[in-house]
Amino acid sequence: MVENKYWQRNMYILTFGNFIAGVGFSMVVPFLSLYINTLHHFNTTQLSFWSGITYSITFLVSAAVSPMWGKLADRKGRKLIILRASLGMAIVIGCMSIVTNVYELLVLRALQGIFSGYISNSNTLIATTAPSHQVGKALGTLTTGTVTGNLLGPLLGGAIAQMFGYRLPFLITGILLLSAFFLCLFFVKEDFVPVKKGKELSFGQLYHKLSEPKIIIGMCITTLVIQTANNSINPIISLYVHQLMHGQGKVAFISGLVTAMPGIPSALLASRLGALGDRIGTKKVLIAGLIFATIVYIPQAFVTNVWQLMILRFLVGISNAALLPQVQTILAKESPHEISGRIFGYNQSFMYVGNFLGPLLGSLVSGLLGYSMVFLSTAFLELFNLVFVQRVTHKNQ
Template identity: 35%
Template sequence: MQRWQINLAVLWFGNFLVMAGMTMIIPFLSLYLKKDFGLTDSHEIGVWAGLIFASNFTTSFLFQPIWGKLSDKYGRKMMLLRSGFGMSIVMVLMGFAQAPWHLLALRMLNGVISGFSPAAVSLVSSTTPKEKMGFAMGTLQSGGTAGTILGPFIGGLLADSLGFRPIFYITGTFLFLASTLSWIMVKENFDRDAAAHTPQQSVLTGLKSLMAIPQLPALLSVTFLIQFAMLSPMPLIPLYVEKLHGTEANLAFFAGFVGSVTGLSNMVSSPLLGRLGDRIGSTRILIISLAGAAFMLIPQAFVGTVGQLLVFRFLLGCFLGGMIPTVNALIRRYTPDNMVSRSFSFNGSSLALGNMIGPVVGGALSGLIGIEGIFIFSASLLLVTCVWAYRTLRSPARSSGEFR
């Protein structure tokens, strides 16, 4: 195997462990607050659960650009290990929390030091041949998606058999293993002497420099809009399944199945669409994926059975596999070599912002237009994003004689 392939394989596994560990707490967070912290009021539990869940994204949004700047100065691998080992310690400490505010503070700290996945994207992009970039980005994405799918499932099983607190210890161990494996196996060609003598820009100055590249503002905005549109309906999916299912029998199973089927097809399609993007152009794949996802959201507002919803959620995942990995590949194409990590860190902030705002806005709008309206709203947003991306990204590609 070539060095870039070894790095990709190790970081795929690392990304899987990190995302599995980070999502293992999702199924039992509210139960953890109720049974281990003694909260009884359902409204109070809901407020604390929402704050604790969102706090990680809030601090991550604020601190990702800072880590990106340091990554360009000291190396991507160092930032990868900083994040991985740091999060493993914080996750273990969550198992010792004695009050909700302890958990909130630790989740905020976790967001501050997070950044394993953006650092992995940056490192893979810096060591992968450009003609293989789409495949590499798609493959790396599939690892994170697989972890996101299996994490809640594993967490739910372990919580039933071991209780809640041991899950945090197991999650911390997963993160530690991923970081140790990356420390031993991943190699990076990074010239620290050259980086040390390169004039360092502040975070704001670096952002202004990147925003001067015409394609990057569009790509960062596309990342935010993708996450915003896709996560807007997510908190309401279980209620929609309940409405369609019409009975209590196997309700939890169907709700979980609907939630995971999109990730399954996403995991499979990401490497395939990435490889296809290397052949026919990443811009084409991004435009097709945005349009396809929009048209797969619309029928979800009109389905009459859970089976029909499953079909369209599966097809939606097929198109999702061509979005974020393709954006990452295009960001690498348009970003100067000495600002790659910083560029990906700003993209990570855009992603965190979409994760944070999307469910909040979706929940607020659902009272006015219902979940069916949220599907239409999300589809419309993706179509607008598709048109914007097409108008922004096609010009430089066509001027070079190739719509890539």
């Protein structure tokens, strides 16, 4: 690993960029269906169809192209890919404010997926330049930015849309991403030694270059399961709150609070737990997070009021802070510097697939077995992940 003397400044700038990227990906959640409904007179079935495909296409495209951007980052540098992603998303998301029909919005959401890679390449740049004994803390700090963006995105987007209409949030996000582009352009420094074109490793050669390929593949699968579990709750959380409140009171507002709960401890603790992993072992923190996640999901199926659910969702955020940052730290420690971009790109693809599969799983389980079973099936996923991680990480991290 080549330490960069600018790594701390890079970390803070990219943490802000990750925050903006998190906002950009999550801000449309509260009103995307409502925005689509203003573009045409859809019936309920048509609106559900267009909302689903418009929301999911970003993740599907991102999953497909992330390895390509990771490979290019290993050859051209991570900063260049970060600049491409921030500028591309700034233009694309800004243009969403002026669409006139759902087809234009769908194309722009797909382009948003093509211009993915900001977060994964930020992680790669910091993981390959920070001192080895501070990698966990550094990646935890980046995750704090992402989680905070994911937390505040729906709240900010919903509030701005309520006051000023659905188009303004897209324009504001585009402007913020443009600021992230210029901050990276002028202040992020990367001492990069490129891999020459034609000398990139094939997938088979890449696999054999890894000292522990089983761990790398295992961590990618772990990422997929973590994201599937985290997102399986999304389709039913407001409906579950509605059921617990018997349809009385400010259901939409309370649903927003319940949705936001996990993000608060995740933002506060991700960096600290990363630093703890640097001291006592990354694997230990990851295992503890999976055990805790399994435990806190089970009682969510049996709550009798919304306040119990809110407390348990807050505890879920503690477990989240111990999961993805630790996975990324393990990947950083097990990946040779010259191929780390591709490894993080593959991991990002698994993350996006989990983002896509989670809501489908939650919708399927709730439709067949009820809302409570979604939490129990999620607890089972976390338990499976716990056993899986223990099997693939046979050496201490």
